[in-house]
Amino acid sequence: MTAPTGADRRPVDLLARFARAVRTAPDRPAVRAGGTELTFAGLDRRTAGLAAALHAHGIGRGDRVGVQLPRTADLVVALLAVWRAGAAYVPLDPAYPPARLALMAEDARIALLIGADGTAPPRPGIPALGPDAAAAPRPAAEPDPRDPAYVIYTSGSTGVPKGVELTRGGVADLVAGLEERGIYRAGPSVVGWNASMSFDASVQQWARVCRGDTVVVIGDEQRADPAALAAVLDATGVTDLDLTPSHWELLRETLTGRQVRLFMGGEPVPERTWRELADGGADAVNLYGPTECTVDATVAAITGPRPHLGDPLPGVRLRLLDDGLRPVPDGVTGELYLAGPRLAHGYLHRPGLTAACFVADPDGPAGGRMYRTGDRARRGADGLLEFAGRVDRQVKVLGHRIELGEIESVLARRPEVTAAAVTVREAAPGDLRIAAYVTGPAAAGGPAVLAALRAQLPAHLVPHTLTVLDGLPLTPNGKTDYAALPAPAVAAPAAAGSGAPQGDALQERVAQEWRTVLGVASVAQTDNFLSLGGHSLAALRVVHKLRRTLDIDLQLRHLLDADDLAGFTRAVRERTQAGPVGRPALVARDRTAR
Numbered sequence: 001m002t003a004p005t006g007a008d009r010r011p012v013d014l015l016a017r018f019a020r021a022v023r024t025a026p027d028r029p030a031v032r033a034g035g036t037e038l039t040f041a042g043l044d045r046r047t048a049g050l051a052a053a054l055h056a057h058g059i060g061r062g063d064r065v066g067v068q069l070p071r072t073a074d075l076v077v078a079l080l081a082v083w084r085a086g087a088a089y090v091p092l093d094p095a096y097p098p099a100r101l102a103l104m105a106e107d108a109r110i111a112l113l114i115g116a117d118g119t120a121p122p123r124p125g126i127p128a129l130g131p132d133a134a135a136a137p138r139p140a141a142e143p144d145p146r147d148p149a150y151v152i153y154t155s156g157s158t159g160v161p162k163g164v165e166l167t168r169g170g171v172a173d174l175v176a177g178l179e180e181r182g183i184y185r186a187g188p189s190v191v192g193w194n195a196s197m198s199f200d201a202s203v204q205q206w207a208r209v210c211r212g213d214t215v216v217v218i219g220d221e222q223r224a225d226p227a228a229l230a231a232v233l234d235a236t237g238v239t240d241l242d243l244t245p246s247h248w249e250l251l252r253e254t255l256t257g258r259q260v261r262l263f264m265g266g267e268p269v270p271e272r273t274w275r276e277l278a279d280g281g282a283d284a285v286n287l288y289g290p291t292e293c294t295v296d297a298t299v300a301a302i303t304g305p306r307p308h309l310g311d312p313l314p315g316v317r318l319r320l321l322d323d324g325l326r327p328v329p330d331g332v333t334g335e336l337y338l339a340g341p342r343l344a345h346g347y348l349h350r351p352g353l354t355a356a357c358f359v360a361d362p363d364g365p366a367g368g369r370m371y372r373t374g375d376r377a378r379r380g381a382d383g384l385l386e387f388a389g390r391v392d393r394q395v396k397v398l399g400h401r402i403e404l405g406e407i408e409s410v411l412a413r414r415p416e417v418t419a420a421a422v423t424v425r426e427a428a429p430g431d432l433r434i435a436a437y438v439t440g441p442a443a444a445g446g447p448a449v450l451a452a453l454r455a456q457l458p459a460h461l462v463p464h465t466l467t468v469l470d471g472l473p474l475t476p477n478g479k480t481d482y483a484a485l486p487a488p489a490v491a492a493p494a495a496a497g498s499g500a501p502q503g504d505a506l507q508e509r510v511a512q513e514w515r516t517v518l519g520v521a522s523v524a525q526t527d528n529f530l531s532l533g534g535h536s537l538a539a540l541r542v543v544h545k546l547r548r549t550l551d552i553d554l555q556l557r558h559l560l561d562a563d564d565l566a567g568f569t570r571a572v573r574e575r576t577q578a579g580p581v582g583r584p585a586l587v588a589r590d591r592t593a594r
Contacts, residue, residue: 011176011315013143013168014210015083018044021212028188030209032236033073033217043209046077049134050114051084056135057112057127061086061147066110066126067197068092068101068119071219074131075197076206078114086141087111088148088165091197092122096458100161104153107348108163145169145341151348152200152291155402155461157393159409163348170294170342171207177313178204179211183263183285183299185239190214192238192260194223194247198458199399200291201265205242213240223247224540225556226254233258244399245269250537250544256280263287264302266399268387274307286310288387291401292357292371294342298385308384309377316340317361318385319370320377325362333378333388339370393482395424397432398537400460407436407453407461414449416441421472421480422463425488433519435488436463439471464488464519488519506576509549510569513542525566529559546572551580 021030026041038046059065065082067089069075082089090108092101105113105122113121113128121128149168153161178184191208193215195201209215216236222228229251232238241255244266248255255262262277262284269286277284282302288309289297298318300310312318320334321327328334339361346354361368376388393404404422411420418440424432438449446466453462465488473484514523518532529539539559547554552575562568 011169011172013145014172014175014207015140015143017175017212018080018210021210025188025212028212029214031073031076031215031217033071033076034219036073038073038077040212043077043080046132046134047081047084048137050077050081050129050131051140052135052137053129053133054081054085054087054112055138057129059085059087059112061141061143063087063111064090064108064148064151066090066092066105066108066113066115066122068094068113068115068122069131070094070116071193071197071217073217074116075217076193076209076215078131079197079206080209082114083149083168084140086143086147088150090151090153090163091202093196093198093458094119096198097455098122099456100458104161104163107153107161108151143168145172146345148345150203152198154291155394155400155406157403157405157409159406159413161406162350162353164291165345165348166203166291166294167345170344171203173315173341174204174294174296174313175207175211177315178296178299180314181299184208184211184213188212188214189239190216190237192233192236192241193217194242195266195399199266200295201242201399204263204287204295221556224250224537226251226540227555230254233260245273246398248273250540253547256282259283261285262302265289265296267396269302269307271307274302275305277302278304290338290371290373290375292344292373293338293340294344297338297342304384306384306386308380308386310385315342317364317370319363320379325359328378330379330383331381333376335391336373336375336377337370338373339364339368343369343371395432397424397434398460402434402461404434407434407457407463410453410456411436411438411449414452416449419472421482421485423482423485433464433488434462435485436466437469437472437485437488438466439469506573507569510546510572511565513545514565517541517545523565525569526564528564529562529568550576552576553578 022040022044027039029037030040030043031038065087067078069078079089090110092104101122105126110126113126114131115128117130145168147168148165149171151163151165153163156162191205191213193205195205206215216238218232222232238260240261240263242263242265245264246267262282264284265287284302286300286302287296289295296313297316298309298312300308317339319327319337321337322334346358357372358369359372361370374391374394376391378386378388380386395402395404407422408420411417417438421437423435425435426432446468450462450466467488473481475481511523517538518534520532540556543554543556543559554572554575558571559568562571
């Protein structure tokens with residue numbers, strides 16, 4: 001059941017397509033997560049029961065339901081049930097600080113929370129249901145393509161995240177467009193759900209269950225641990241995997257040579273990664289699109305000599321315009337505007353911002369809009385659409401869209417800070433770090449400032465470094481001169497008393513990797529990686545670097561299970577004594593087998 005092509009294309013709502021998948025193959029696996037498997041018939045029963053329970057609590061069309069669940073099969077049940085109830089879901093990542101979740105819940109005005117047992121609502125007075133709740137199913141109302149489907153929160157330059165409200169029709173059009181372009185296979189696939197549910201790429205992954213694909217929910221530890229990911233891929237037969245270029249760099253050894261189609265997105269593909277994939281014959285595509293255009297707007301097969309964005313997906317109209325909204329000629333850089341049925345309604349409760357970003361489309365139908373992406377692009381002499389940066393200070397770090405102004409605003413509210421500036425630095429090719437600079441009496445309280453930020457901001461918004469300056473450099477017109485900011489106060493030789501015995505080269509190498517990744521001047525042998533602000537992806541960077549440079553079979557668990565630096569160093573030494581493991585080369589894949 002695919003959408004018709006051409007100007008009259010009207011994609012079928014995904015719930016109707018899910019119902020067809022249930023009728024066609026009720027016993028085929030729909031969701032796999034850990035040791036849990038739900039068939040299409042089982043998923044149908046559970047989502048119908050939970051949707052009825054939502055109805056019994058007064059949830060219906062236009063309502064917003066918060067979903068705060070770990071990465072289990074229950075997560076797919078909850079999201080699909082919200083749609084069956086006619087409502088829109090608001091992802092509330094359990095890893096986010098409580099203050100951030102409360103702010104999002106208040107802004108979205110969620111009417112109910114679906115959470116695991118014992119999960120406290122992000123704000124008092126919000127009723128809650130467990131994912132196993134059920135009531136007698138009843139017929140669902142016919143959905144309208146304009147009905148809200150979900151609200152994704154993105155970083156906001158004013159210090160407050162902004163909610164983007166997307167539509168049911170937009171999601172249906174996304175899936176249909178990827179089918180029409182041949183990005184999805186005609187028959188059922190096995191899709192690895194890799195992205196965080198707070199990342200809009202997750203929609204393109206989990207919603208594929210509605211077209212009859214099997215969705216494999218990859219757990220947080222499995223996403224970060226190459227050995228665990230390999231075990232999941234082998235056990236479930238995943239055929240399609242979505243990931244950022246940064247994640248590819250860390251999982252390269254696991255994914256090379258596997259018959260898995262790679263969906264690259266979330267951030268620009270570096271030229272070295274593009275060439276590596278293209279020259280190795282990898283089955284990979286580059287997907288580009290902002291949250292405001294329902295995940296993906298363009299697609300390109302990763303082939304040829306250099307990165308590019310490809311062509312618009314069916315249903316998307318793309319324009320490169322100058323400041324006067326005039327088309328720019330080939331070879332000239334312009335701002336990229338998108339139009340079509342996948343545009344969001346706008347930003348919740350922010351009519352001014354919505355009007356500024358969603359502008360009238362002079363070449364579209366009456367009342368048509370186009371979205372100002374803020375991305376700059378140009379068409380090369382060969383006609384390829386090339387990404388050329390941003391018109392503002394928005395950046396992408398590990399696939400997350402970050403407004404540096406949001407971090408600056410939160411920093412400036414701290415009593416120890418008089419002024420703040422935040423930028424990004426490339427510590428190594430493809431390794432972007434958020435660097436914060438402050439003035440004021442913060443010199444002695446830098447760790448406390450970062451700890452306070454961790455209590456307010458998701459981990460991807462917390463700066464890697466904090467540098468105290470006597471004053472911020474200024475341009476002639478009195479604005480912060482970001483280009484003149486000094487190198488951040490990061491890794492330095494280990495301080496005296498750090499516990500590293502003289503002459504132990506391996507111990508010093510391990511300690512240096514900690515200092516570099518964590519952005520600290522020194523580490524002690526008794527320090528714990530997580531207590532120093534590390535997280536699973538940072539840990540994987542350490543493991544990945546040591547595994548490559550020492551040629552050892554080192555796994556993420558060796559770091560996360562270690563009590564301190566000394567314990568992790570012992571594990572590294574043991575793996576070194578076990579001997580080298582070698583590094584696989586890219587293996588060309590037989591695309592005819594697909």
